[in-house]
Amino acid sequence: MTPIKQEKIQTKDLRYYAALSGDKLQSKWKTIVIFIPFAWLLLFFLTPFFIVAKISLAELVITSPPFSKMIEWVDGSVITIRLVFDNFIYIFDDPLYARTYLNSVKIALISTFLALLIGYPIAYAIVRSKPVTKQLLLFAIILPFWTSFLLRVYAWMGLLADQGTINNILIYLGVTDTPIRLLYTEFAVYIGIVYTYLPFMILPLYANMEKLDSSLNEAAADLGSGPINTFFKITLPLSMPGIIAGSLLVFIPATGEYVIPDLLGGGNVQMIGRQLYNEFARNIDWPVASAVAIVLLLLLVLPMAIYQHYQAKAAEVK
Amino acid sequence: MVNVKTSSGSGALTDTNEIKKDKPLLEIRGVSKKFGDFIAVNNVDLDIYQGELFCLLGGSGCGKTTLLRMLAGFEKPSSGQILIDGQDMSDVPPYKRPTNMMFQNYALFPHMTVEKNIAFGLEQDGIAKTEISDKIDSILKLVELQDYKKRRPQQLSGGQRQRVALARALVKQPKLLLLDEPLGALDKKLREQTQFELMNIQDKVGVTFVVVTHDQEEAMTLSTRIAVMDRGRFIQTGTPTEIYEYPGDRFVADFIGSANILDGKVVSNLEGMIEVSTYLGKFSFKSNSNISEGSNLFVGLRPEKISISKATSKSKGTTGYIDDIGYFGNTSRYKVRLDEGQIIDVTAQNQKRPKDAKDRLTYENKVNLSWDNSSAMLLLK
Numbered sequence: 082m083t084p085i086k087q088e089k090i091q092t093k094d095l096r097y098y099a100a101l102s103g104d105k106l107q108s109k110w111k112t113i114v115i116f117i118p119f120a121w122l123l124l125f126f127l128t129p130f131f132i133v134a135k136i137s138l139a140e141l142v143i144t145s146p147p148f149s150k151m152i153e154w155v156d157g158s159v160i161t162i163r164l165v166f167d168n169f170i171y172i173f174d175d176p177l178y179a180r181t182y183l184n185s186v187k188i189a190l191i192s193t194f195l196a197l198l199i200g201y202p203i204a205y206a207i208v209r210s211k212p213v214t215k216q217l218l219l220f221a222i223i224l225p226f227w228t229s230f231l232l233r234v235y236a237w238m239g240l241l242a243d244q245g246t247i248n249n250i251l252i253y254l255g256v257t258d259t260p261i262r263l264l265y266t267e268f269a270v271y272i273g274i275v276y277t278y279l280p281f282m283i284l285p286l287y288a289n290m291e292k293l294d295s296s297l298n299e300a301a302a303d304l305g306s307g308p309i310n311t312f313f314k315i316t317l318p319l320s321m322p323g324i325i326a327g328s329l330l331v332f333i334p335a336t337g338e339y340v341i342p343d344l345l346g347g348g349n350v351q352m353i354g355r356q357l358y359n360e361f362a363r364n365i366d367w368p369v370a371s372a373v374a375i376v377l378l379l380l381l382v383l384p385m386a387i388y389q390h391y392q393a394k395a396a397e398v399k
Numbered sequence: 400m401v402n403v404k405t406s407s408g409s410g411a412l413t414d415t416n417e418i419k420k421d422k423p424l425l426e427i428r429g430v431s432k433k434f435g436d437f438i439a440v441n442n443v444d445l446d447i448y449q450g451e452l453f454c455l456l457g458g459s460g461c462g463k464t465t466l467l468r469m470l471a472g473f474e475k476p477s478s479g480q481i482l483i484d485g486q487d488m489s490d491v492p493p494y495k496r497p498t499n500m501m502f503q504n505y506a507l508f509p510h511m512t513v514e515k516n517i518a519f520g521l522e523q524d525g526i527a528k529t530e531i532s533d534k535i536d537s538i539l540k541l542v543e544l545q546d547y548k549k550r551r552p553q554q555l556s557g558g559q560r561q562r563v564a565l566a567r568a569l570v571k572q573p574k575l576l577l578l579d580e581p582l583g584a585l586d587k588k589l590r591e592q593t594q595f596e597l598m599n600i601q602d603k604v605g606v607t608f609v610v611v612t613h614d615q616e617e618a619m620t621l622s623t624r625i626a627v628m629d630r631g632r633f634i635q636t637g638t639p640t641e642i643y644e645y646p647g648d649r650f651v652a653d654f655i656g657s658a659n660i661l662d663g664k665v666v667s668n669l670e671g672m673i674e675v676s677t678y679l680g681k682f683s684f685k686s687n688s689n690i691s692e693g694s695n696l697f698v699g700l701r702p703e704k705i706s707i708s709k710a711t712s713k714s715k716g717t718t719g720y721i722d723d724i725g726y727f728g729n730t731s732r733y734k735v736r737l738d739e740g741q742i743i744d745v746t747a748q749n750q751k752r753p754k755d756a757k758d759r760l761t762y763e764n765k766v767n768l769s770w771d772n773s774s775a776m777l778l779l780k
Contacts, residue, residue: 299473300506302493304520304571314519318510 130378137371138164148367168372178356178373182380185353188267188342189335192274193282196331197324199275200282204323207283208290219287222280234273234344241269241345265347273341278334282327289323290316325388333381353377422485424449424607425470425575430479431631432465439465441631442479447575447624452601452608454618457628458654463611464503466628467577470609471500484574494523499573503580505564507552513539513563514548520571538570541600558589565597569604578610582617594620615655619643627651648780649697658699659743660778665694673777678741679717684777699776702746707733710765717768719743721760735766743768 139148339354361370423446472493646652725732
């Protein structure tokens, strides 16, 4: 029997049982319950997206709001729809944007990799620890969320500055005579991003690894596999869903990050979030800012959509 | 451990499978395991020989799984020594032991096909690819899963997974195969069928099996020898027949099968003959135990060893009334209230189909009970 056929029978069966239970009131409630998050997404995600998309296809004009109308009545009888692609052409023409996008993706990728490198052993250790320690460690992971994100970035500025804590300690220890430049470098941006997004890597990894059956590791050992081989052949492949979830949760916000490169990178680190802010707030060029946002969104959504597509296909094969 | 040499037939009991008793394959020497204050396994000694199918039998928490895990190397004994084929296993990690285990939940790798699951252990030994695929083919043939090579564990039924787990453990041809509740996850019909398959497979491959189970029926059918465990200790070790017919104490008599346990008092102990008086009369046993006159012990009488018949006016001996009936089709189980008030369990074969209602034993019938005194079991505690 082909898997697709199996699937069909299953859904048919489900419907059959649903019909048997025959509780129409219940199915009405189901619709309502599903409708609420759907309406939420529609109202607060999809609508703003279309507004931004619309602005990205407008022209800069000195009015309020500062962009041209898309749909206009001309002479009271003709509707004109103006779609201006100048903003996108401008973004693709000016190498500054391409470079900034690439730099953002590069920084986000490296940060994600570093967060994974640090987060994986931490998640692994939490899973393996005793129940009481586990609660304590998980609490410690979540603890930073209780203070303001901005405050924590400012704290890093204090640590990394030329006259900051780290340099003072290094000078006191005689490692260096003059302060090492840490703040306003790409290094500082990496520290900021990895530090800020580490919990988003650890928590999905923890959730995934917590579910892994420890008897699988024992089975591998029993079959003659040493600890390192067991890790690469059993634990790592089985924790892939957690790795992917955690990596997406770090990579996506890191790509569009504005505060960290602005405060810790200064003018030296070009990231698309800062570029977007500059277009929007300094140049007051809403159409270009919107186009930058749309391109960023496509840049992030496309790989995810492709991944989802293959995931779904793989699930179908199973 | 209690060791009772009881009445007549004790010497006549021989294993059905001849097992060479020259040098044990597995030697367990004074092994204990403590978890904090809790003693899971308490000073256990055991020898298991090549080709045996040995069952560790006991209720949950009796330490049987802990003992098995110590054999596999997942737990370290707190004290004592485990030797396999004469080699001390104390410092040998699980992945270097000549044992393989079949896990209770099978622990099949979900991200690998049946074929890859079985190949995993062979790959660790650095065996050539062609040889691996030959071995996989022959082991899958043995467990009758040739057509399931490319399936993943979640696409298999419970019985099929069980066989994949068995194949994966067997394919490495371990000296010792450890099975943790191998049939526990299967339904009753499949379990019965698989019991015999398991015995056939063991017979074919000749690997020594150590099986952990809580199911006394499973232990009785499968094994060449059984160790009954309770609270971390071995209570009794022997062949299924020995354990069933000559249990050493109340616990074993009650745990394996069922038994009427009668309070008894030693009347006399002369020249290896112990006479015990109970409310069902006197019983005598051959025993070299030096138990003194007047001390209390128990006598066990299995329900199927008592015959039951409708009492007639001429009936002598023990009589009583039927209090309760359990009808199982092939057998019936009666609870008989004796004239003195005690309740005795009796099992009878339903050999003939009753012709009419009068032909059948029923509630409040007066019945006559009889048994062969030599079927009684002396239980020292």
